[in-house]
Amino acid sequence: MSRVVNVWATTDVIKETCAKHAFRISAVEALVSGGARVVMLDPRDADAFRILMQDKLIEGTVTRSASHMARQWAPSLHRK
Template identity: 65%
Template sequence: MSRAIHVQATPDMIEAICRKHAYRISTVEPLDSGGSRVVMLDPRDAEAFRVLMKGKLIAGTVARSSSHIARQLPPSTRWR
């Protein structure tokens, strides 16, 4: 199961909920299409968060901000 979750809530709301329930967050980013993307450190935390937020989950594709940092190696260091 994925640790990334798209939810119809602000990053501040997500952080408060995660603090209250002791869910460990890797990152939270606002989405251009509305809502936020949260990545949990533990898949169990992600599943518990999904259950808690089941009425606010965003299904399908979302538009992420172009300012997010993709975790990819620079072209000069990739295998050819």
């Protein structure tokens, strides 16, 4: 089960929906291709969120900002 959901919605709408239903969010990221990428703390919350937002789900590949890569460790820093 994936904790990631890509939706055609603003971050405000996403946060309001999650607060209303007590879904715990790990991260919300605006997508370059439009919409937002939501990462939930619990996969069950993500599944319930998908049902609520079923008419706004983004299918297929999305384009993320290059800035998300800046938060990643360089391959040479990964533990072996």
